[in-house]
Amino acid sequence: MLRIAYFGPQGTFTEQAARALAPGEDLTPYETVRMALTAVREGAADAACVPIENSVEGVVPTTLDGLSDGDPLVAVAETILPIHFSVLTRPGGGEIRTVASHPHALAQVREWLEANLPGATVVASSSTASAAVGVVEGTYDAAVSAPVAIEHYALEELATGVADVHDAQTRFLLVRRPGELPEPTGADRTSIVAAAVNRTGTLAELLAELASRGINLTRLDARPTRNNFGEYRFFIDFEGHVAEPRIVSAMAALRRRCHLRFLGSHPRADDVAATVEPGAGNQDFVEAQAWVDAVLKGEGA
Numbered sequence: 001m002l003r004i005a006y007f008g009p010q011g012t013f014t015e016q017a018a019r020a021l022a023p024g025e026d027l028t029p030y031e032t033v034r035m036a037l038t039a040v041r042e043g044a045a046d047a048a049c050v051p052i053e054n055s056v057e058g059v060v061p062t063t064l065d066g067l068s069d070g071d072p073l074v075a076v077a078e079t080i081l082p083i084h085f086s087v088l089t090r091p092g093g094g095e096i097r098t099v100a101s102h103p104h105a106l107a108q109v110r111e112w113l114e115a116n117l118p119g120a121t122v123v124a125s126s127s128t129a130s131a132a133v134g135v136v137e138g139t140y141d142a143a144v145s146a147p148v149a150i151e152h153y154a155l156e157e158l159a160t161g162v163a164d165v166h167d168a169q170t171r172f173l174l175v176r177r178p179g180e181l182p183e184p185t186g187a188d189r190t191s192i193v194a195a196a197v198n199r200t201g202t203l204a205e206l207l208a209e210l211a212s213r214g215i216n217l218t219r220l221d222a223r224p225t226r227n228n229f230g231e232y233r234f235f236i237d238f239e240g241h242v243a244e245p246r247i248v249s250a251m252a253a254l255r256r257r258c259h260l261r262f263l264g265s266h267p268r269a270d271d272v273a274a275t276v277e278p279g280a281g282n283q284d285f286v287e288a289q290a291w292v293d294a295v296l297k298g299e300g301a
């Protein structure tokens with residue numbers, strides 16, 4: 001049985017994602033994303049499930065920073081969950097003075113809180129489920145939680161199906177230490193971190209390497225390096241798998257231009273096939289290479 005670390009405690013959205021990505025495996029909650037990643041780096045877990053991006057709030061910065069610092073880890077699978085919340089209180093609990101949740105959750109229920117709990121102080125907690133634990137312990141009066149949290153904590157539902165933005169989704173990754181890669185499927189995502197020198201046009205040059213090979217981006221985020229103010233690392237996700245000739249060509253070109261960290265190639269949860277531009281399919285790259293090989297051998301011109 002695989003040991004899967006996940007961003008907990010029990011009852012987080014991430015636990016739900018871990019159950020979907022690693023059914024029947026041995027799941028252990030960790031208090032922070034960083035601690036779950038460290039468990040994999042140190043060998044205490046075989047893989048970790050962590051949230052990466054939300055359709056409303058964007059990326060989860062602690063996950064990006066946790067993946068770009070420390071020993072390399074690679075994503076081998078992803079899942080996307082629909083996100084709506086339950087507001088949980090103590091049974092028979094009185095006035096609601098404080099309401100807590102993960103910042104990504106709070107950002108998605110701001111209008112609901114203003115309309116329904118206007119007097120309550122809003123407090124950020126490490127996860128939606130840690131807010132529920134805080135309500136059980138009396139630290140907060142209400143928690144904005146994942147619907148499954150009610151199965152773990154002796155609380156009452158003040159409201160369910162809460163969401164300012166309907167159809168919100170969060171994408172989660174299963175990450176491991178580098179090893180065998182998942183097979184390409186034709187509907188894959190590759191993730192890298194690029195650290196380029198601060199010079200005019202650097203980012204445009206990196207993106208041009210991808211664009212000229214017809215590679216479609218699915219996400220682009222910048223995070224500060226934290227060493228020098230104004231210096232950034234770029235997190236780039238694009239369609240395709242590193243085992244494909246066109247992606248190999250792009251990765252080698254990027255590697256010549258900047259420091260690269262490979263964060264994995266894996267099937268997309270939404271199963272959307274990669275866009276292929278005319279002349280930029282894998283077969284085009286294979287045929288072009290075969291022609292150059294023939295020239296080198298003196299068998300063609």
Ligand SMILES: O=C(O)C(=O)Cc1ccccc1
Nearest residue numbers: 012013014102104105127128
């Ligand atoms: O706190 C949780 O339950 C998480 O898994 C992170 C999160 C928070 C808000 C929306 C989706 C995921």
